[in-house]
Amino acid sequence: MSALVAPPTLSVQQPADSSFLLFTVTFTARYAPHEIGRQFARSCAFFESDAGEPFGGDDDHITNTPIETYFPSSAEHTERFFVEIHKDLLDTESGGEEIYAIVHWRPANETVSQTARTSELPIAV
Ligand SMILES: [Ca+2]
Numbered sequence: 271m272s273a274l275v276a277p278p279t280l281s282v283q284q285p286a287d288s289s290f291l292l293f294t295v296t297f298t299a300r301y302a303p304h305e306i307g308r309q310f311a312r313s314c315a316f317f318e319s320d321a322g323e324p325f326g327g328d329d330d331h332i333t334n335t336p337i338e339t340y341f342p343s344s345a346e347h348t349e350r351f352f353v354e355i356h357k358d359l360l361d362t363e364s365g366g367e368e369i370y371a372i373v374h375w376r377p378a379n380e381t382v383s384q385t386a387r388t389s390e391l392p393i394a395v
Pocket residue numbers: 318319320321323363366367368
């Protein structure tokens with residue numbers, strides 16, 4: 271079974287004059303010898319954290335990426351998601367937002383994914 275090398279990371283760029291933010295999620299996992307070159311599936315879900323907010327409730331689900339396949343090419347293999355999200359979708363509360371992502375990955379012919387969460391990224395929208 272593959273194992274994360276480090277927690278996945280989340281970063282953001284804001285292109286000038288754009289209504290979208292461009293997020294990059296990077297995750298590096300270590301794959302067993304029999305998993306190298308095998309087909310895997312990956313996706314990523316974005317949330318806005320309301321942890322610790324007095325009227326927070328559950329975290330807001332922002333969006334999911336489509337499921338895509340990849341083939342780990344070495345024991346330690348890095349995958350990246352590039353995800354454009356409209357500011358209106360991100361703006362779930364007054365003031366800034368705290369965005370995080372959860373990465374899902376699995377061998378393509380299996381049904382149970384492994385998951386890992388990024389830390390929270392504060393953004394002003
Ligand atoms: Ca929040």
